Amino acid sequence: MKSKKIILIGLVLLASVFNSCSKWIDFDPHDEYAITDADYLKSADDYKTMAVSCYTPLQWLNQAVVIGDIASDNAVSGGENASDVLDLQQIDDYTLTPVNGQLEEIWKAAYEGINRVNYLVQYKDKNLAGEAIEFTGKDAMYGELYFIRAYHYFMLVRFFGDVVLFTDRKLGVGDFGTLERQPKADVYAQIEIDLKAAISVLPPTTTQPGRITNFAAQALLGKVLLYQEKFDEAAAILDNVVKGPFSLVPNFGDIFLLSGENGTESVFEIQYSNGSPYYNWGGVTRGQGNLAVQQCGVRGLNGTQEMPYGVGWSTNLPTQDLANAYAAGDRRKVETVFDVEAYKTANPSLNVTYQVAPYKNTGLYNKKYLPMKGQTSGQVELNYANNQRIIRYADVLLMAAEAINRSSAPDDAKAQGYLNQVRKRAFGDELHNITATGTSLKQAIWEERRLELAMEGDRFFDLVRTGQAATVITGFVSGKNEVFPIPQRERDISGISQNPMW
Numbered sequence: 001m002k003s004k005k006i007i008l009i010g011l012v013l014l015a016s017v018f019n020s021c022s023k024w025i026d027f028d029p030h031d032e033y034a035i036t037d038a039d040y041l042k043s044a045d046d047y048k049t050m051a052v053s054c055y056t057p058l059q060w061l062n063q064a065v066v067i068g069d070i071a072s073d074n075a076v077s078g079g080e081n082a083s084d085v086l087d088l089q090q091i092d093d094y095t096l097t098p099v100n101g102q103l104e105e106i107w108k109a110a111y112e113g114i115n116r117v118n119y120l121v122q123y124k125d126k127n128l129a130g131e132a133i134e135f136t137g138k139d140a141m142y143g144e145l146y147f148i149r150a151y152h153y154f155m156l157v158r159f160f161g162d163v164v165l166f167t168d169r170k171l172g173v174g175d176f177g178t179l180e181r182q183p184k185a186d187v188y189a190q191i192e193i194d195l196k197a198a199i200s201v202l203p204p205t206t207t208q209p210g211r212i213t214n215f216a217a218q219a220l221l222g223k224v225l226l227y228q229e230k231f232d233e234a235a236a237i238l239d240n241v242v243k244g245p246f247s248l249v250p251n252f253g254d255i256f257l258l259s260g261e262n263g264t265e266s267v268f269e270i271q272y273s274n275g276s277p278y279y280n281w282g283g284v285t286r287g288q289g290n291l292a293v294q295q296c297g298v299r300g301l302n303g304t305q306e307m308p309y310g311v312g313w314s315t316n317l318p319t320q321d322l323a324n325a326y327a328a329g330d331r332r333k334v335e336t337v338f339d340v341e342a343y344k345t346a347n348p349s350l351n352v353t354y355q356v357a358p359y360k361n362t363g364l365y366n367k368k369y370l371p372m373k374g375q376t377s378g379q380v381e382l383n384y385a386n387n388q389r390i391i392r393y394a395d396v397l398l399m400a401a402e403a404i405n406r407s408s409a410p411d412d413a414k415a416q417g418y419l420n421q422v423r424k425r426a427f428g429d430e431l432h433n434i435t436a437t438g439t440s441l442k443q444a445i446w447e448e449r450r451l452e453l454a455m456e457g458d459r460f461f462d463l464v465r466t467g468q469a470a471t472v473i474t475g476f477v478s479g480k481n482e483v484f485p486i487p488q489r490e491r492d493i494s495g496i497s498q499n500p501m502w
Helices: 012-018 044-059 062-070 086-093 101-122 138-160 184-201 214-227 231-242 252-256 291-295 320-325 332-336 340-346 393-405 412-427 438-453 459-465 488-494
Strands: 075-078 179-182 266-270 315-318 337-339 364-366 388-392
Touching: 044 101, 044 138, 062 075, 062 086, 062 101, 062 291, 062 315, 062 459, 075 086, 086 101, 101 138, 101 488, 138 184, 138 214, 184 214, 214 231, 214 266, 214 388, 214 393, 214 459, 231 393, 252 332, 252 388, 266 393, 291 315, 320 337, 320 364, 320 438, 332 337, 337 340, 388 393, 393 412, 393 438, 412 438, 438 459
Parallel strands: none
Antiparallel strands: 075 315, 266 388, 315 364, 337 364
16 A cells, blocks of 8 residues: 555644753743653653553553444444444444544554653663663563553554554654555564564563563464464464463353453453543543443443442444354353343342333343443443453463464364363353364354454454455445544545545
8 A cells, every 4th residue: 555644643732742842042841831851751660650651542442342343243333323423333334434433533542552652662771861760670661561552553453454653752743744654564563573572571470450461462462463364373372371370260251240350361451440530521432441331231221229230321232143143051142142121021129121222222232341330430431440351361262273273284183172161161061062173163263252252342353354254244345344444534634545445
């Protein structure tokens, strides 16, 4: 794709705040209480504080998880009516255009995260004053930053294909209009560089929940390699993670409880909290809380005090097709698709009522992130504290099984073993083990990924990378819908070229 000049929208404020004003003769910005680059990174605590701030934009990407299922056969947009969250309706219906606020927010949030990381990378060896600030744990801290940058670029390349690639510094005002989109292959190459750098310095475990570990970086690298069909490399590194300190939680539903966060199955979770309640409806994804939880709750839900579930917006509704995909006896079904009418019938003492027939009603709701009473604060809709499970051990087992099956020297017995660990938990026995080999085994692994990871944001991207999207998703056009359109606002500002057929 031909490169074009680009301006990264959403970073102007950050660049303006940090941009030095030293070019003005006889003017000290501190005379007007302005903060400049020179005020930062003077101590180890400054570096550590800013490193924590680099985690924050990860929270703003919660709609990427929602879109990953709505754009697939797993879920429909739902909502109150046909105009409720129109951006998601258009993604669901495959009538979307480059004017889409949800996609623009993903673009901006990811580049905000990248810019924050790059600021610290720019001053890794010396701060603005030329001083080297050394402290215990500095190398590992930078490993976390490399992972975060890699994750943002992986998100961007999956959504948009060729994107802007910059790694050496934060953008300043003078950079606007000078950067170009780079081929997807180059972006993947940089993601691999960052993750390998992270792996070389990160510890295998952490005492602080949510901090990125060596195994998280290995797992993400394995996923990145799988997306590029580098199966031999993916198999080797994912096998390392399988041998790590993780185990499957015995009860599948426990994974998604607050008490199940950062548990034995957690490889990487995006952390959310509600300690500082957020009230800004103009930036609904920008607080500490996880908006995606509020979205998937039952609209108008009410009942006695004993009913545990909170009210929501009836968005991101599982399809009946997904529900039907679960075989009899699969325990994951009831923990993935919540049938509100069945719940009402089974619990007459709770006096359950709810708003009947949301738009595109399926009668089903996302059980994994169903809002629960007492787990939010402040502006309740914006402050659910549920972590987003991004890479689970079960995901690693299935990725490893696929990579091994598709490698240059397949070991289908080993691949079956990893797959069947997941199925044994799902059914509680070994009677449902898969014995297929070759192509049939590959298809079984793909189908298992749908059942295990449903409503966790992977389905659309799995269908695209495995070449199944056009035959599975209604409205999907080959050669177009493998990626989403570059946000129109970005194009209006910078003149960047659009993805094909958009």
